[in-house]
Structure formats: C-alpha cells, structure tokens
Amino acid sequence: MRRNRKREYLRFGTVTKSFLACGCIAISGLGYVWQKNAIYRLGDDIKHREAALSSAQKRNAMLAAQLAHWQSPAELESRCQQYGLNLVAPKESQVVRLYEPGKEWDLQMANAPLPARPQTWPPSRNMQAKALARR
Amino acid sequence: MILAPQKGRALIVVGALASAFTALSFRLFDLHVLQHKELSALAQANREQVVHRQGRRGAILDVNGDLLANSLSVRIVTADGTVTGPQAGVIAEKLAPLLKVDVATLTQKLSSPSRYIRLNPRVKLDDDAVQRIRAMKLKGIYFEDQFVRSYPNGPLASHVIGFVDAEHKGVQGIEASMDEYLEGQAGYEVIERDRKGREIRALRSENLGPRDGYNVVLTIDQVIQHIAEQELEKAMARFRPQSAVIIVSRPKTGEILAMSSRPTFDPANLDASSPDARRNRCVSDVAEPGSTFKIVVCSGALNEGVVSLSDQFNCENGAFMYAGRVLHDAHPYGVLSVEEILFHSSNIGAAKVGLRLGPARLYEYIRRFGFGRKTGIALPGEVSGIAHPLSQWSGLSVTRIPMGHEIAVTPLQMIMAMNAIADGGTLMKPMVVKSVVDQDGTPVFQYQPQPVGQVIAPRTAQLMTVALRKVVSPEGTAPQAAVQNFDVAGKTGTAQKIENGQYVRKYYSSFIGYFPAANPQVSILVSLDDPTEGAYYGGSVAGPVFRAVAEKVAQYLGIEPQTQQAQVAQLS
Numbered sequence: 001m002r003r004n005r006k007r008e009y010l011r012f013g014t015v016t017k018s019f020l021a022c023g024c025i026a027i028s029g030l031g032y033v034w035q036k037n038a039i040y041r042l043g044d045d046i047k048h049r050e051a052a053l054s055s056a057q058k059r060n061a062m063l064a065a066q067l068a069h070w071q072s073p074a075e076l077e078s079r080c081q082q083y084g085l086n087l088v089a090p091k092e093s094q095v096v097r098l099y100e101p102g103k104e105w106d107l108q109m110a111n112a113p114l115p116a117r118p119q120t121w122p123p124s125r126n127m128q129a130k131a132l133a134r135r
Numbered sequence: 136m137i138l139a140p141q142k143g144r145a146l147i148v149v150g151a152l153a154s155a156f157t158a159l160s161f162r163l164f165d166l167h168v169l170q171h172k173e174l175s176a177l178a179q180a181n182r183e184q185v186v187h188r189q190g191r192r193g194a195i196l197d198v199n200g201d202l203l204a205n206s207l208s209v210r211i212v213t214a215d216g217t218v219t220g221p222q223a224g225v226i227a228e229k230l231a232p233l234l235k236v237d238v239a240t241l242t243q244k245l246s247s248p249s250r251y252i253r254l255n256p257r258v259k260l261d262d263d264a265v266q267r268i269r270a271m272k273l274k275g276i277y278f279e280d281q282f283v284r285s286y287p288n289g290p291l292a293s294h295v296i297g298f299v300d301a302e303h304k305g306v307q308g309i310e311a312s313m314d315e316y317l318e319g320q321a322g323y324e325v326i327e328r329d330r331k332g333r334e335i336r337a338l339r340s341e342n343l344g345p346r347d348g349y350n351v352v353l354t355i356d357q358v359i360q361h362i363a364e365q366e367l368e369k370a371m372a373r374f375r376p377q378s379a380v381i382i383v384s385r386p387k388t389g390e391i392l393a394m395s396s397r398p399t400f401d402p403a404n405l406d407a408s409s410p411d412a413r414r415n416r417c418v419s420d421v422a423e424p425g426s427t428f429k430i431v432v433c434s435g436a437l438n439e440g441v442v443s444l445s446d447q448f449n450c451e452n453g454a455f456m457y458a459g460r461v462l463h464d465a466h467p468y469g470v471l472s473v474e475e476i477l478f479h480s481s482n483i484g485a486a487k488v489g490l491r492l493g494p495a496r497l498y499e500y501i502r503r504f505g506f507g508r509k510t511g512i513a514l515p516g517e518v519s520g521i522a523h524p525l526s527q528w529s530g531l532s533v534t535r536i537p538m539g540h541e542i543a544v545t546p547l548q549m550i551m552a553m554n555a556i557a558d559g560g561t562l563m564k565p566m567v568v569k570s571v572v573d574q575d576g577t578p579v580f581q582y583q584p585q586p587v588g589q590v591i592a593p594r595t596a597q598l599m600t601v602a603l604r605k606v607v608s609p610e611g612t613a614p615q616a617a618v619q620n621f622d623v624a625g626k627t628g629t630a631q632k633i634e635n636g637q638y639v640r641k642y643y644s645s646f647i648g649y650f651p652a653a654n655p656q657v658s659i660l661v662s663l664d665d666p667t668e669g670a671y672y673g674g675s676v677a678g679p680v681f682r683a684v685a686e687k688v689a690q691y692l693g694i695e696p697q698t699q700q701a702q703v704a705q706l707s
Contacts (some may be wrong), residue, residue, distance in 0.1 A: 043337030050336075058208040061191070068202035068287035073361035089690050092620060097695065 157640075179697050182327045183340070187551040192282060193348030195296055195309055197357040198392075198569060204296050204310070206282040206303070209480040210265050212254040218275025226273055231255065233264045240474020252281075260424045279455055290401045292360045293355065294415035295514065295567065298402035307413060309351060309568070316464035316571050316579075319348040332705060342552075349579055359383055362687045363393040370680045371397050374666035376644075380417050380546050382679070383688060386554040386649055388584035389563030390686075391512070392657070394539030394547075415501045417515040418510075421543035424644050424662070425630025426480045426612075426673070428539030428549075430556060430599065433477055433485070436492045438560075438595040444474040444602055450488045455483040455640045457531040462486055462538075465629075478605040480612045480627060482538040489537035497533060498525045503590045505546055505562055512565040520544045543698065546645075550660040553647045555625070556599045557655035560591040600624045604652050613674035616646055616681045620696035624652040625681070627673035641665045646677035650685060656694050659684055 068076060080087050166174060194205035212234060219226055221247035224238075231238045232375055234255045244252050261266075265278065284299045305314035322345035327338040363381040370379055383393040396416040400408030414420070438441040453467030459704020464482050468621045470474075476484030501507065507522025521543040523532075528541075547565060555562040564585040571580040591599075603624035607617040613625040625648025632641040644666055649658035661677040661684070670676055689696075 030464075039337045040335070042337065043339075047334060047336035057191075061205055062208050064194075064283045065203055065205055065207060065287045067353075068205075071201065072288045072291065073358050074288065074291065092696055 186324045187321045188345045190345035191347040193317040193350045196352045197355050201357050204286050207285045208280050209283050209502040210278050211261050211281045213277045213279050214252040215275040216249045219245040230578040286402045290399050293402050294396045312513045313351045316349045323585050341660035343467040346573050349571045354566050354569045356392050360393040364465045366683045374662040375668045376666045379663045382550050386557035386655045386658045389565045391567045417546045421520045423630045424544050425539040425628035427626045427628035429485045432489045432537035434486045434591050435654045438591040441491050442473050447470050447472050448479050448484050450483045457534050474602040475601040485537040489533050494533045510565050513568045555590045556596050557649040559593040560596040562587040562590045613678040616678035621650045622652040623648050623650040629673045644673045644676035646673050648680045
C-alpha cells in the first residue's frame with residue numbers, strides 16, 4: 001500500500017517539464033502574435049515612408065520647376081527691370097582675360113625635376129614637438 | 136421519472152436541433168468544401184487589388200542642366216456619373232468655384248452616365264482646394280493623382296521641346312522623337328485592403344515598382360535660345376514678316392545651340408495657338424534659298440579647280456541672255472572676280488560659274504552639301520527639301536540653281552552647308568540631343584558629333600572664307616552684319632517668293648554667317664519670310680538681326696575678340 005501511495009505523489013521534474021512545455025507553447029504563441037504585430041507595424045511604417053518619399057518626390061519636382069522658372073533668363077530680366085537694378089553686360093574693354101599657359105609649358109613642367117625634399121623628411125617626432133611648441 | 140408526453144416533446148426539440156445542426160453542418164460543408172474554390176477566389180478578389188503605378192516622364196534639360204520640361208504630379212477630381220447624376224446640379228454648384236469651371240459645364244459632366252469622369256484635367260488643384268472638397272463629403276466624387284507636363288520657361292524653345300498629349304505621349308519636338316526614353320515604365324502592386332479600404336502593407340504580395348523615364352539633355356543653351364528669341368521678337372515687330380527663324384549652331388560639332396521660329400506657341404497652353412504656329416519651320420518649311428546658295432556653286436567650282444577666286448567673269452551689266460531667257464542682277468556689274476561675285480552677290484556671275492562647273496558636277500555638289508535629303512536631326516517633321524535629279528533639269532537650270540532658284544531647302548540644311556565651309560569642308564550631322572541620362576544623372580547614351588563627309592577640301596573652305604569675309608565689308612551686301620572686334624564670314628540671300636507658280640514681289644530675306652572667321656565658334660542663320668515694313672534685302676533685314684545675336688552670343692560664350700587674340704599673338 002505504502003509503495004502505491006508513494007507513487008501517487010507529484011514529481012517535481014514532471015511538473016517542471018509540464019510548466020516548461022506550457023511556457024514554451026505560450027511563448028511561441030505570444031512570439032508569433034508579437035512578430036505578426038511587428039510585421040504589420042513595420043508594414044505600416046514602410047507605407048508611411050513610401051507615402052512620404054512619394055510626397056517628397058512630388059514636391060521636389062514642383063520646386064525644381066519653380067526654381068527653373070525663377071532662373072529662366074526671361075524671368076531674371078523682368079525682375080532686373082522690376083527692381084530697377086540697371087544691370088548690363090560688361091563692355092569688352094571692361095573684361096580682363098587671363099591666359100593659361102599652353103600645352104608646351106605644361107609638358108615642360110611635367111618633365112622638370114621635382115623640387116628636392118627637405119633633409120629631414122618625414123619630420124621626426126622631436127621636430128613635430130618643436131613645431132607644436134612654437135605655435 | 137419522465138412522462139411519455141414530455142419525452143415526446145424532448146424528442147421533437149432534440150430532433151429539431153439535430154436537423155438544424157445537420158443543415159448548418161451541410162451548409163458549412165458546402166461553403167468550405169464544395170464551393171471552396173469559387174468562394175475563396177471571390178474572397179481574395181474582394182481583399183486583393185492590383186494597383187497600376189505610372190512612372191514619371193523624364194525631364195528635358197538644356198546643355199547646362201537647366202530644366203526645360205518636367206512632369207508634375209497633380210491631384211485631379213473624378214466622378215462616378217451613376218452616383219452624381221441625380222444631384223449633378225447641387226454638386227456642380229459646390230465644386231465649380233474650386234475647379235474653376237462654370238456650373239453648366241460641370242453639371243453636364245456630372246450628369247453623364249459614365250462611371251469615370253475627369254472633372255479638372257487641366258486645372259492644378261492646390262492642397263487647400265483638395266481639403267475643402269474632401270470636407271464636403273460628396274458621394275461619387277474621388278481624387279486621383281495624375282502627371283501633367285510642366286514647361287517652366289513657357290514658350291522658350293517650344294518648337295524644339297514640343298509637347299505631349301492628354302495621355303502624356305510626345306506629339307512634337309523632342310517630346311515625340313525621344314518619347315521612348317522619356318516615357319517611364321509603369322509598375323504594379325498586388326495589395327490587400329482592410330475593411331476601411333486602407334492598404335495592409337504587410338500583405339502586399341507583388342511589388343514591381345514603376346521606372347521613371349530618362350532625362351534628355353539637349354545641346355540647346357537656354358540663354359542663347361533666349362537671346363535668339365528676343366532678337367526674333369524685335370525683328371518681327373520691326374519688319375512684320377509672315378514668319379521668321381533663327382538657328383545658332385557650333386560649326387565644328389554640328390551642335391544646335393538655339394533654334395527658334397515665329398509664330399510660336401506655349402506648350403502649356405496649346406489651345407491658344409494654331410497648328411500653323413506649332414510647326415518647326417527650321418526643319419519642316421522649305422523655300423528657295425536665293426543668293427545664300429551661291430556658296431554651293433562657288434565652293435564646287437573652286438574645289439574642282441575650274442575657277443580661282445581671282446578668275447574674272449563678265450557680268451553683262453545686269454542682263455544676261457541665256458537659253459532664250461534674260462537673267463538679271465539687282466545692280467548692274469561689269470567684270471567681276473569670283474570673290475567679287477560672292478560679296479556683290481551677282482546672279483549672272485554665279486550663273487556663269489555654274490556653267491563652267493557644268494550641271495553634273497553642280498548636282499554632285501548639291502548632293503554632297505546635303506540638299507535633297509534629311510539632315511537626320513532628332514526632331515520630327517523634318518523634310519528633305521527639293522533638289523530635282525539631273526534628268527529633270529531644264530536647259531536653264533544650270534544658270535538658275537547657282538542663284539538659289541529651282542531648288543528648295545530647309546533653314547537647317549542651309550546652315551549645315553555653311554557650317555561645312557566654316558569647318559574646313561566637313562559636313563556634320565546636326566545634333567540637338569547631347570545625352571540621355573537617368574534620374575541620378577548617370578549617362579545612358581552619350582551622343583558624339585558625327586561627320587557626314589568631306590564636302591570640299593580644307594583649302595577650298597579657306598578660300599571661301601576669304602571671299603565670305605568681304606560680304607560684311609562696306610563694299611559687300613551685308614555691312615550691317617559686321618560684328619565689332621570679330622571677323623565675320625557670311626552670305627546674304629534675298630529670294631523672291633513663288634505664289635501660284637509665279638514669282639511675286641515678296642521675299643525671303645536671310646543671312647548666314649559664322650565667326651571668328653579664322654576659327655569659327657558659332658554660326659547663325661537668320662531668315663525672315665516676307666518682311667512687309669522697311670527693307671527686304673537680306674543684308675538690311677537679316678544682317679542687323681545676325682549682328683545683334685552674334686554680339687550677345689559672343690559675350691555670353693566668352694569668345695575672345697580678335698583684337699586681343701592679335702595682341703596675345705604678338706606677345707608670344
């Protein structure tokens with residue numbers, strides 16, 4: 001009889017395993033729901049960002065057209081007249097042209113020996129420290 | 136203890152419940168198993184929706200990347216006529232002021248039995264108007280996003296840019312010729328909606344996004360285009376011609392920097408213009424070129440070595456009888472050299488040069504310079520002009536064609552021929568599209584200058600330039616085309632118009648020139664059809680317009696004046 005009664009006691013391990021199994025199932029279920037929610041939430045986020053991007057692109061196109069209109073030569077001219085700026089193109093005598101050296105000069109420079117490096121190159125740590133101290 | 140009647144009632148209730156559950160079970164079985172396929176498809180169709188998205192049409196940019204045309208997304212109002220029909224009048228009264236349409240027209244639209252009516256296809260609605268319409272909560276009224284084409288510069292370069300139709304397809308100009316690149320690719324999404332009709336983004340099953348169209352970069356410079364159009368407007372006001380054109384190009388590459396025709400139109404307001412005004416006369420109108428065509432016969436004769444610039448011809452004091460017909464000069468001339476024939480623009484002299492060259496070689500040079508065939512510019516509506524084959528020439532043709540009669544050319548063909556002389560004898564294909572780029576500016580296609588062929592030898596081109604420089608000298612036909620500080624080479628043309636097969640006292644006045652003559656950077660063609668006020672000679676009418684455009688273009692492009700060039704040469 002005693003032996004039989006002993007067998008009726010709940011075993012700690014069994015209970016723990018049952019709880020763990022139930023817990024796993026519950027966590028899986030909750031995790032599934034949480035993930036589903038996250039997917040929907042992220043989907044909504046994507047949707048809003050897509051809408052924002054589309055709206056920004058529309059606005060960008062609109063502003064580009066507006067800017068192009070304001071920058072058009074006809075518009076600039078009419079504004080100059082409207083504000084009485086009296087802007088005129090410079091006369092040829094008012095233009096100073098600076099001439100770049102020609103190709104030959106470039107070639108000469110390319111073939112010329114490079115200027116000699118300073119004796120202490122790269123500068124030593126001491127020299128760097130001295131330079132910093134001087135500052 | 137249960138009595139017999141009670142037992143009977145209980146059995147009835149149990150039987151009824153059992154029957155009801157059996158019926159329900161059968162119905163469930165029917166819905167879930169027997170009709171599963173059809174009903175699940177129906178349910179899916181209710182939830183799912185295929186949404187088509189239109190790609191944005193690419194923009195058209197000038198050579199500096201300034202915007203000439205782009206597409207804007209605007210909200211339009213649509214209506215379901217089957218819903219709005221009964222209350223059309225009431226709805227129309229509310230919407231008319233916001234949509235800027237009159238009530239009667241709107242009522243008529245709303246009464247239509249169509250399920251899809253666009254109420255404001257042309258009017259751009261601002262956000263405020265959209266909110267106000269939304270607040271009215273009108274049944275059967277919906278909003279839809281739609282692209283409209285915007286031209287920020289208005290009519291500037293409208294003949295080159297062209298326009299699109301209501302379906303956003305290119306109809307004319309670059310909009311039509313580059314339509315396959317400009318047009319975006321439509322995409323689609325398979326989405327599911329919730330009970331309020333909002334998309335559940337997480338359940339989007341297919342997502343093929345639209346691709347925006349490519350941007351087209353032109354060789355047109357909007358500042359030079361503006362200069363050309365401004366001067367053309369002034370010429371229209373001063374000389375009152377029926378029409379006028381200006382083309383500005385780079386002789387070395389064939390790039391078109393500006394191309395303008397009058398009358399013109401605003402691509403954003405097509406209803407206000409006639410189809411005639413929408414024609415690009417630079418490529419689609421032909422006319423006898425007149426004296427500008429003398430460059431072809433003289434180039435040919437010099438290239439073949441049958442004449443030299445100093446060879447002299449008797450210009451018969453203004454009346455030359457050939458094949459039973461008398462040919463006249465505008466002014467009587469005696470003996471003129473080939474150079475003088477060009478800068479005095481003697482018809483008789485040109486005819487005699489033509490006779491010396493011979494019809495076969497003259498025809499060959501006409502073809503070599505590109506007349507009688509399309510130039511191949513990327514603009515629709517270009518015509519070949521008329522250059523009759525040699526077999527159709529009459530005995531007089533060899534004397535008439537050298538002075539620009541019996542042949543019809545487009546302004547574009549004429550400036551390209553002049554460019555060939557300016558560019559050392561190489562005929563270039565005209566370029567109006569520089570590149571096609573994607574939305575990030577990465578080039579998809581890059582167009583390069585394309586030589587068509589060597590028309591005349593470089594030495595001949597140099598000799599022609601020597602002669603053409605004198606055209607703008609005080610003894611030439613176009614001193615008014617001379618540009619200060621620049622050496623200009625050019626040729627005038629004053630061609631009589633033909634009406635009903637007869638020459639009448641109406642003229643095409645033109646001037647084509649390039650500068651600096653020694654190293655041409657820019658060539659300009661100015662042509663006015665039938666100037667009715669003031670003079671009609673090409674030198675007096677088109678010459679001053681050429682000068683005005685040339686001065687401004689030289690300043691804008693920073694072309695070095697020749698006086699400074701000479702100083703630098705001396706210094707070096």
